[in-house]
Amino acid sequence: MRIGDFKETYAADEAVFRTGTVRLWLGLLGLALAVFPFVAGEYLIYMANITGVAVVGAVGLNVLTGFTGQISLGHAAFMGVGAYTSAILTTRLGLPFLLTLPLSGVVAALCGLIVGAPSMRMKGLYLCIATLAAQVILDFTFVHWESMTHGIRGINLPPPSIFGLSLAGGQAFYFVIVTLAALAVTACRNIFRTRVGRAFIAIRDRDISAELMGINLFRYKLYAFGVSSFLAGMAGCLLANLLKVVTPEHFPLQLSIQYLAMIIVGGLGSILGSIFGAIFMTVVPEILRSSLGLLQGLDPQIMRYLFPLQTVIFGLLIVVFLVFEPHGLAEMWRRLKAYFRLWPFEY
Amino acid sequence: MTLLAVDNLTLAFGGLNVLSQVSFTVEPGQIFAIIGPNGAGKTSILNCIGGFYRAQQGRIFFDDQDITNISPDRRAAMGLARTFQNIALFRGMTVLDNIKLGRHAHLKTGLLSSLLYWGAAQREEMELRREVEESIIDFLEIEHIRNQPVASLAYGLQKRVELARALAMRPKVLLMDEPVAGMNAEETEDMARFILDIKEERDVTIVMIEHDMNMIMDISDQVVVVNFGQKIAEGNPRQVQSHPEVVKAYLGEKRER
Numbered sequence A: 001m002r003i004g005d006f007k008e009t010y011a012a013d014e015a016v017f018r019t020g021t022v023r024l025w026l027g028l029l030g031l032a033l034a035v036f037p038f039v040a041g042e043y044l045i046y047m048a049n050i051t052g053v054a055v056v057g058a059v060g061l062n063v064l065t066g067f068t069g070q071i072s073l074g075h076a077a078f079m080g081v082g083a084y085t086s087a088i089l090t091t092r093l094g095l096p097f098l099l100t101l102p103l104s105g106v107v108a109a110l111c112g113l114i115v116g117a118p119s120m121r122m123k124g125l126y127l128c129i130a131t132l133a134a135q136v137i138l139d140f141t142f143v144h145w146e147s148m149t150h151g152i153r154g155i156n157l158p159p160p161s162i163f164g165l166s167l168a169g170g171q172a173f174y175f176v177i178v179t180l181a182a183l184a185v186t187a188c189r190n191i192f193r194t195r196v197g198r199a200f201i202a203i204r205d206r207d208i209s210a211e212l213m214g215i216n217l218f219r220y221k222l223y224a225f226g227v228s229s230f231l232a233g234m235a236g237c238l239l240a241n242l243l244k245v246v247t248p249e250h251f252p253l254q255l256s257i258q259y260l261a262m263i264i265v266g267g268l269g270s271i272l273g274s275i276f277g278a279i280f281m282t283v284v285p286e287i288l289r290s291s292l293g294l295l296q297g298l299d300p301q302i303m304r305y306l307f308p309l310q311t312v313i314f315g316l317l318i319v320v321f322l323v324f325e326p327h328g329l330a331e332m333w334r335r336l337k338a339y340f341r342l343w344p345f346e347y
Numbered sequence B: 001m002t003l004l005a006v007d008n009l010t011l012a013f014g015g016l017n018v019l020s021q022v023s024f025t026v027e028p029g030q031i032f033a034i035i036g037p038n039g040a041g042k043t044s045i046l047n048c049i050g051g052f053y054r055a056q057q058g059r060i061f062f063d064d065q066d067i068t069n070i071s072p073d074r075r076a077a078m079g080l081a082r083t084f085q086n087i088a089l090f091r092g093m094t095v096l097d098n099i100k101l102g103r104h105a106h107l108k109t110g111l112l113s114s115l116l117y118w119g120a121a122q123r124e125e126m127e128l129r130r131e132v133e134e135s136i137i138d139f140l141e142i143e144h145i146r147n148q149p150v151a152s153l154a155y156g157l158q159k160r161v162e163l164a165r166a167l168a169m170r171p172k173v174l175l176m177d178e179p180v181a182g183m184n185a186e187e188t189e190d191m192a193r194f195i196l197d198i199k200e201e202r203d204v205t206i207v208m209i210e211h212d213m214n215m216i217m218d219i220s221d222q223v224v225v226v227n228f229g230q231k232i233a234e235g236n237p238r239q240v241q242s243h244p245e246v247v248k249a250y251l252g253e254k255r256e257r
Helices: A010-014 A020-039 A042-067 A075-093 A097-120 A125-144 A170-191 A195-205 A207-212 A217-243 A253-266 A271-297 A300-324 A328-342 B042-050 B072-078 B095-102 B111-116 B120-140 B155-168 B185-202 B213-219 B237-241 B244-251
Strands: B004-013 B016-026 B031-035 B057-062 B080-083 B173-177 B205-209 B222-227 B230-235
Touching: A010 B120, A020 A042, A020 A170, A042 A075, A042 A170, A042 A195, A042 A217, A042 A253, A042 A271, A075 A097, A075 A125, A075 A217, A075 A253, A097 A125, A097 A217, A125 A253, A170 A195, A170 A217, A170 A271, A170 B111, A195 A207, A195 A217, A195 B095, A195 B111, A207 A217, A207 B072, A217 B111, A253 A271, A253 A300, A253 A328, A271 A300, A271 A328, B004 B042, B016 B042, B016 B057, B016 B222, B016 B230, B031 B042, B031 B185, B031 B213, B042 B057, B042 B080, B042 B173, B042 B205, B072 B080, B080 B155, B095 B120, B095 B155, B111 B120, B120 B155, B120 B185, B155 B173, B155 B185, B185 B205, B185 B213, B213 B237, B222 B237, B222 B244, B230 B237, B230 B244
Parallel strands: B031 B205, B031 B222, B080 B173, B173 B205
Antiparallel strands: B004 B016, B004 B057, B222 B230
16 A cells, blocks of 8 residues: 655656655566576577567557557568668678667668658558558568568578677577667656657647647657657567578568557557557467467367467457457556555555 | 737638738737637637648738748747647646646757656756746646646636646747636636736736637727628727627627618
8 A cells, every 4th residue: 555655856756666665666577587587498588588579669669659649550661671780780791789789770760760751741541551551662672672681581690799798599688688678668768758758649649739839740750750660670680689580571561560459459658558568469379379289188180270269369359458448458557556556445 | 019910811711711801910918809700710810820820911920020931830939829719738648748748849858868868858857847836837726636637627627727838838929719718707717817917927918819708808908809801890898899890790780671
């Protein structure tokens, strides 16, 4: 139960983590994340790595779609741009991982700015179709710009290393991903503590009055596209270095839609929601797969029916979630916290 | 010295003439009212001044500068603030964030420093919070709702938050579109008091559209009457009230038998 939560300075009132209890839990979470790779098996670490990449990508998309209201169907393509940038820079120029990581973000951000330029004139579904076009064009480029991307064969990457320290194993790379995910989440949360983030939300809620409040719409929409595709590019670079291979099949339209699903299930316009959504969309299908796999012992033939069933159950889960909690997992979490704030009393 | 001047403003949407050759000037420190029947073009005048509409003809001068071709966001930065008839708050934000947003054009934090939220960016936010609390939230008596999402507030309070947001813009001229529409007598009195205080304590000039004739007669210094997009009368409230054209526009003509 939380009582006596009074603030004496504006700085304390503006803090993100406002009470000692919250900071304690956050510390415990950090500790758990640090210990995790030493106790978990290879498979779990791999899952954690994939989830971490999804978190970076989902936070990026949420800045653009959830907070600024610009629906994007090209997020996977920007990840692809980042992944190919890092692969090409690594294999051709031999640049170290620490350099390719920000560079892949920058290249993806430039693509994002170009794709975002029509947002001056278009909004809503029309912009959505424009970003879909970007997805298709970039997809096409990945396949057919053979001299650069090696087409459908893709590019193999050597294991990354930082200052001579090899990150070949999933365990070592885990720390890179977790650190980057934490940085990305923190940076995005910070945006929304300043005028930049307020401008984003204002554009989403009412763009006409936002402009009359002194916000340069075009500039801030481009900022949102830039931040979003920068993070997508970094996520793509992480994915490339994790899988050690890049092919066009890693970044289909379906992945863009999956990222949209992540932020919708997690909570549009919520940083925490992007994390929840990324975890949900990555981990739940795996849980379904392994739990349905247990039934395989009963009858080997059964997998023929169970395999498509996974997808059906997963789809149903999303629908049920959205019906009962349209504001996503973040809103569920908020209500849960509100309940325990007074627990064990009713009010 | 004139603070705001509208000169020969003409606005048409296709074949529909919304405004034809409207001119008036607003002196600093005035409460300047624009009245007229529904559809007369009052809001269109404010939209032209704010920059949301581009007039086909005519010029607008603000603070000795020709702002006719300046974009709306830059006009806001120059000191033109606006409240809307049908409230245009940002529904996804709390009251506090809505008000802070009003200061946007006067803040400096860029994209990169906002990512870090360190040093200057943090100091600027703290300074903003202090100012908003002390000079706006206290003044408008909305301390109790500062952390609520605006969507959950009652209509009268939303109007007040919108005024707070406009004040955060550090306006020289405040354009108010029907500040007391749909309010009860008590809320109307509160709003009239706030408007007078804003004018007197903060040197803000007020241009407002209003249908509440009692309030217009009580607080405004200068009144312009428009009908069918044309200015039909101008003067102090007394003069306007007895002007034959105004009586005709509001009450109709006496039928000749």
